[in-house]
Amino acid sequence: MAELIEDHEEEAFGVTESLVDGVLEAVDAGDAEQVDFLLDPLHPADIAHVIEQISPRERRDLLDVWKGGMDGEILSELDEGIREEIIESLAPAELAEAFRELESDDVVDLVEYLDEDQQEAVLDVLEGPERVVVEKALAYPEESAGRHMQVEIVRAPEHWTVGETIDFMRSGIDLPDQFYHVVLVDPKIKPVAYATLGRILSSPRSAKLRDICEESFRVFDVNDTAADVAHAFNHYHLISAPVVDEDDRLVGVITIDDAMTLLDEEHEEDILRLAGVGEGSLSDSVLETTRQRLPWLGVNLVTAILASMVISLFETTISGLVALAVLMPIVASMGGNAGTQSLTVAVRAMATRDLTGSNVWRVIRKEMMVGLLNGLVFAVLMGLVGYVWFGTPMLGVVLALAMVINLVVAGLAGTMVPVALERAGVDPALASGAFVTTVTDVVGFFAFLGLAGWMLL
Incomplete structure (x- = not known):
């Protein structure tokens, strides 16, 4: 039976019992280099799975040995209860390093359910503009589009050509790590359409952006519920969608990974509630x-x-x-x-x-x-x-x-x-x-x- 479980874990997560044992042995020996050797090749989700498999004491020992190894992507994959525990134990410098490369929506996802002291500890390590963005997102209603949008957007005037758009994106501006659409806006910064990167790169430089726009264009208000946004993404097969404020001005974008996460969380919550177990997890006391x-x-x-x-x-x-x-x-x-x-x-x-x-x-x-x-x-x-x-x-x-x-x-x-x-x-x-x-x-x-x-x- 144990062999069957181990094989299943390896297929599903890339994590085996021998790997977890190896990490714990390296931690007991205080061998940070061996811990790095075992964990660094893994996907953040696999590292999170390893962390969730061990006891609270073993997690504390791991963090003591594995200095600087915890990053934001790993934190975002962790169960909420364990995430809070780890954030509380990290030094300010380690927190700053962990959150440095994350998009604004990912930072908000990590801190929105923390208590006030933990939220303040995270906000204190963010740079000024990043802190303002996160605080503004946290001011939106819980489970709203504004809470889950990312503010890093690639936008262009609706009259631009493909060539102008490509030159703009290559001009050294700070682009999001991942994006799928260029949002077209009017002079009042109101979104009017969007074009996919694929259509942009496959079209002549002289082509107008408005001529290669997608028919699936949908706009959400910052106060729309996250559940409605997720269902719209699923229903209309959206990849990303702009979010507007009360004046219909573009303020952010929701991407498919966030929408599907929201949908998955809603379905998981329904299953747990049907069984009368609330939102509990294996890591709860x-x-x-x-x-x-x-x-x-x-x-x-x-x-x-x-x-x-x-x-x-x-x-x-x-x-x-x-x-x-x-x-x-x-x-x-x-x-x-x-x-x-x-x-x-x-x-x-x-x-x-x-x-x-x-x-x-x-x-x-x-x-x-x-x-x-x-x-x-x-x-x-x-x-x-x-x-x-x-x-x-x-x-x-x-x-x-x-x-x-x-x-x-x-x-x-x-x-x-x-x-x-x-x-x-x-x-x-x-x-x-x-x-x-x-x-x-x-x-x-x-x-x-x-x-x-x-x-x-």
Whole structure:
């Protein structure tokens, strides 16, 4: 098993257990040269993965030996909790060196979730103009386009030719390390179009920039939500897009790497919330992980009590036929699983903007029909099981009917609950699971025991 895990890690990350052991041995020996030899050839993401694999004490020892090795690209790849820990332990000179080569949006991404003292420590090591840019970005609302844009832009007047643009970019000006478009602006610095570097380099020098512009041109406001920006990038297949202020003047640009990171973070957050674990990670402490999970375990306890109260209403029915106590968890469990299936599909569709007001009722009808068909299939199966197991034909009928009812309700609840929560302003990924489970448990127990009391006793 260990060999399989190691092979998987090497394929996925370029990091093996032997590499991590080698780094730790070099750290224990205080051999900075060997640490450099092992880590320098690695991609920053791989170095971050190594750092995340070791304990806090080993990380401190690594930083003591590996002086000057930590740079901004590695920090940006680290889990947030570990990143804060490392930033706090770095000396001001090391911080300055780590942030020196980063674009403005990358610096903001690194510092936006730090506490005030850590933010101030990072800002203090930035040069004047860089600090102003970062502070201005941090002043925009959290999770807005202004917070995630980079201010390093290549722009040109809309009347320029390809030749003038190429000469301008070769004139020794400070260009971003990576960029995809030249943004065309009018005399008021309002973006009107953009041209890709590929089109510019493949066009005659005499060609006008406005004649080789891309049709995919989109502009975002600094206050647009990061989620909307990310979904627009995904929907329109954008590579980069200009960002404007309240006067529609060009102030920055969002690039595809940032947009896809935002989209990935949103989807990851939804998955974690569906499981009721918040935004936790493997690097969190025991107390932090407990704090994140405790509230939703408490909610589940309340819903379990509610289901138990429904069961208590049928004490006489259960005591009259003990077989009911054996079979009733099956109905609730099947409903819960079916509800989770519908819920997962619905939440994902809402996250990708595929589930909207125009198609919500069609989706609800579809999920109910799926529940009905699945219910009929399992009704036949469980009806036979109930009859063969306990020798009571009507018990099989009761079990079959309860199965159909609960799976139909599961399909309905799995879609309607997240939609209703979103319209109420509640994150559907965060709260839907508890409500859907409650509905399927209550309906399952009520249908099965109620039908049993009516038809059997």
